[in-house]
Amino acid sequence: MSRLTQAGAVLPSRIVLWLFALLTVVPFGLLILTSFKSQADLMKGAFVLPPYPHFENYVNAWVDGHFSTYFTNSVLVVVPVVAISTVIGILTGFAFAFLSFPFKKGAFVILTIGMMVPSEAFIIPLYYEMLNLRLINTYWALILPQVAMSIPFATIFMASTMRQIPAELLEAAVIDGATRQHVLWGIIVPLLRPAASSLALFLFIWTWNEFLIPLILVNDDALRTLPIGMLFFQGKYTVNTPVLTAGAVIVILPIVVVYLAFQRKFIEGLTAGAAK
């Protein structure tokens, strides 16, 4: 191929690439831009820069919008969910990867069912169950169901990663007299670190973004998480778009920060696990 045709072949694809890059970025850009405008600035046009940045939008969102409360709640829920689910995922994954037990296939099917049934389907019975356990309107109402919902994916992900470990390693350890606990926590888990951190990141994002569970299982504004807070915020501030967008930025920012910090691990873990 001559250099000209090579360049010709490359240019359209570059354009496509940058077009999609633009499409991806523009909504975020507009969001951030609008969050610094005043309502009067809005009327002037979407892309017009405001004369000066209105940081008070963020203050309004944080204070009037109770975003400080919602943010804290999101953290208070996500951290236990991710921690507990990861540990249980490791334990249960270990069992599925290496152990035999009765009804193993059935147990696997039961887990898969949980992954496929949407939470809307069982939220009402769950509500009554929480009520009877006197857990409604508590952090446990948010943590326990989400741990339960994370278990299938965590188990399958950990199990398939564990199976990648060379059997000789495990055999050698057992021959050396290591207990199963030691094999699990001393050998397997360290090898699992990349996959486990990917799992944790996944669970972090899914739990941070969860919508229905906090909506139904918790009534108290003091316990709401960020996405729900955002919904109510919209109800109050439909017309004050700059403050609304500031609120949206507050909700999105932590995820973006975590993502950018760990994106390599995250994506690699995702693709490795997804292929299984």
Place this chain on the structure above:
Amino acid sequence: MHHTILQRLRLKAVAGFAAGGLAAALSLGTPAIAQTLVTWDDYTDVGQNAVIEQLNKNFVAAHPGVTLNRTARTFDDLSLTLKLTVSAGDGPEVTKVNQGAGDQGTMAQQGLLLPIDDYIAQYGWDKRQSEGILARTRWSDKGQFGEGPAYGISGLGEIVGLYYNQKVLADAGIAAAPASFEELVQDVETLKGKGVTPFVIGTAKQHFALHLIAGIEQAHIDASNRQTLDDLVYGRGGSFKTDAGLAAATIVQKWATEGGFIDGYQGISGDDAVQLFVAGGGAFLVSGTWQFGAMQNNPDIHFMPVPPPAGVTKPLSVGGVDLSWSITSNAKDKATQDLGAQYIDYMVSPEAATIWAEAGFFPSTPLSDPSVVKSTVLSEGLAMWKTLGENNALGHYPDWASPTLLKTYDDNTPLLLAGSITPQAFVDAVDADYQAYLATKK
């Protein structure tokens, strides 16, 4: 093996948060003592929220030892969660409840709300609000709406009427607001000719189309003929297939399809429409008195009843009162119930009415001092309220007639406005829903 910093931090955080979460969990879910009152209300709008916070503060100051545990929920969300929580023995002791078969009727019949006739007598609430208004929270043991014990009382009144922008009209050559419905129709054509938006409306969210259609429909009904409407809404029977209903659907469809509405109305919400109207975006807007807080920001905006056609001297106006304050079955002992009643009494007191009026909102209890009203639209609204009371011309929200009617309206109004169904089909759909509901009551 070494932990990454993240893992170490996470472990520490987990321990800390788990302890915190446990403590939080243990401290929540306390049983209600007479000193704490759990309330839910729907005052999520910024202006309304400020008022209720003030009222709550006043109440707590006047009742030392009492704490109020308040949650604000939007109208849709309240409807969603209230029945579920109260029937499960959880949630508020005093709450706002939407009147009508869907929420208040169902809850009353399930014993989830407390009859308050004793308190009405004790506090003299019937002196502050007419029986015609109190009847809207009455449900008999047999499930008959409009009679039997009362289950709630409201603090704010509501009327649906016609907002008009005097300046926009004047600029288009219309000197005065329309005095009759025929004039309104004429004005719409005039405005269209001048390139001015006649109606500012948004149907993506809220229920502006319903209120417009119902407002026009009931303006065609004279107060002396109101029995039919009352029977409909109170579930005593009748049909929605009326001349007034058909006329309203027809004219609204005409306006929607022939440029009488603002461009792009299908994609904007009712709240957006209000903002556009306040900014001078059009001549007319039909909605309720709950918009006063926003409307008072533009002194050119006035409020009037939807003008009646010729031959109707005392037209009905859609309206009533806002969601009613009720005491739920969660208030188990007399002490809590009494405290709830005291709270409600304060909410419907003249003092509270004054605070609402000062903020530009529409109290249902008469004001002791009308001079506190600073906003034009509020004084116009209060004058209308007085007239409607004298003429017994306060209409109804038609969706109160059946628990599923609101959804039926929401599903069919976009089709009507887009011209996809005929006005007759629209009226038929509404009536079909109502007849189905009547059939289940037998």
Place this chain on the structure above:
Amino acid sequence: MTTADSQTRPRTATAPKRARAGRQGNRVSVLDRPGPSNLLYILPGFLIYGAFVFLPILAAIGISLTDWNGISSPVFVGLDNFAKLFADDLFYKALGNNAQFILYYCVFPLLIGIVLAAILSSVGTRQRLALRTLFFLPYIMPTAVLGIIFQWLYNPAFGPFNQILKAVGLGKLALPWLGDFHFVLPAVGAVATWYFFGFCMVIFLTGIQRIDPSLHDAAKVDGARPWQSFASITAPLLLPEIRVVLLLTVIASIKSFDLIFTMTRGGPSNATLVPNIYMYQLGFQLNRFGYAAAVALIGAILVFAVNFVIHQTMQRLDKVSQ
């Protein structure tokens, strides 16, 4: 799921054992022990899962056999709800809408993803990593918040989208997107495509990177143009990734709720109604919990069925391409 591990890892002496272990493992390994001690490992997981997910699902199945308004006692009606469901126009509309949404949740993101991955794989590493990070960004957002954001973007009065259209002279196209019966579904679907295409691309990128580049070199020597090489070599080898992407996106589309709910609530007039939103309305707005549970169940069965069909089709294609 897939046996891609046999392509990624070099074969060792113990490979046969592990290759078979790639399937649902009931392989006994050296760590296995007789007796009940194995059960201890699955106990905590299954206890929590059983209590807070599986039990409620079973309860939901039970509720689907009743007529229940959420307050008074449920009334057993057998399969009446399901019979009603099969005659329910609105349910079929919801299914039809879902079928259309699959185009935007699965097909478009897949196609865009595969093309972008192919382009990106020929780009320098730093650029590739930067763009990969960028394109994946939408996927990590909470869909509920995305719905609120795009609702604002699409707003005909205040939103930037229509303002841009008007500014470049395409004012005719400045429709009330979320209120227009014909365009609301594509408009919402476009957001779903925007959300998923980066996710698909990333999966395909990894897939492409494990393809032996010598295959492409050989093709180039034979005179193949880049897109020919892509179509005949790359695409077939990406079958495992295609399968995973299809699976995940189809399931996501059937489970979809937040995004559509926050943007349109299923409207206008049910133009974007999907089974999950219908279930929500039935339960929480119309108080027909038994019927709602029946809708939920059918939805779940659909997910299974689709999952199964894709699995089978992919397996057959797998065999064919080998």
